[in-house]
Amino acid sequence: MKIQIINGPNLNLLGVREKSIYGSADFETYLAQLRNRYPNINIEYYQSNTEGDIINKLHEVGFSYHGIVINAGAYTHTSIAIADAIAAITVPVIEVHISNVYKREEFRHHSMLACNCKGVIAGFGMDSYRLGIENLISE
Ligand code: DQA
Numbered sequence: 001m002k003i004q005i006i007n008g009p010n011l012n013l014l015g016v017r018e019k020s021i022y023g024s025a026d027f028e029t030y031l032a033q034l035r036n037r038y039p040n041i042n043i044e045y046y047q048s049n050t051e052g053d054i055i056n057k058l059h060e061v062g063f064s065y066h067g068i069v070i071n072a073g074a075y076t077h078t079s080i081a082i083a084d085a086i087a088a089i090t091v092p093v094i095e096v097h098i099s100n101v102y103k104r105e106e107f108r109h110h111s112m113l114a115c116n117c118k119g120v121i122a123g124f125g126m127d128s129y130r131l132g133i134e135n136l137i138s139e
Contacts, residue, residue: 001040002065003133005031007047008054008073014098021099023125030126034133041137051075055085062089067136069129071096076111086116092139094132097122 007027010017015026027047035043044065046057054072061068068091075082076095086093093116100123101108114120119135121128 001137002042002044002061003136004044004046004057004061004065004068005129006054006057006068006070006072007045008071008075009049010073011071012047012049023098025126027126030129034130037130038133038137041133043133051079051081055081058082058085058089058093062086062091062093065091067091067133067139068093069096069132069136070094070113070117071098071129072113076101076113077107079112083112083116086113092118092136094118094135095120096128096132098125098128099123 011027014022015024031043031045048054048057054075058068070093072079072082072095095111095113095117102122111120121131124131
C-alpha cells in the first residue's frame with residue numbers, strides 16, 4: 001500500500017520556522033517515526049515550495065496510490081490550481097494542518113482545497129499527518 005505525503009511551501013523549514021506555532025521537530029525525524037510505526041505501508045514524501053511542482057506530484061501519484069495526505073501550506077488558502085488537481089485525480093486526498101488554522105488569522109480560515117478533499121485535519125501538531133494516514137488505511 002502506497003501513501004503519498006505532500007508538503008507545500010515553507011514546510012521544509014519545520015523545526016526552524018515559527019517554533020511556537022509549528023514545534024521544534026523537523027519533518028524528516030517525524031517521517032522516520034511514521035515509517036517505523038507503519039512498516040507495511042510505503043510512505044512516500046515530497047516537499048516543494050512551488051505550486052506547479054505540487055500539481056505535477058498530484059498528477060503523478062493521483063491515479064495509482066492508496067491515498068494522499070497534503071499540507072499545502074499557504075497555497076491551501078489561495079490555490080484554485082491545486083484544488084483543480086485534487087478534483088482531477090481519483091485517489092482520496094486528506095488535507096492536514098499542523099496548527100489549528102481556525103484559531104489563527106481569518107485568512108487561514110478558508111481552504112480552497114477542502115471541498116475536493118475527503119476530509120480535513122487541523123491542529124494536532126505533526127500528529128495531524130498520522131491521523132490522516134490512519135483514516136486512509138482504515139478503508
Ligand atoms: C499550515 C497552516 C497554513 O495557514 C500556513 O500557511 C502554513 C502551515 C499548517 O500546517 O498549520 O504554511 O498549513
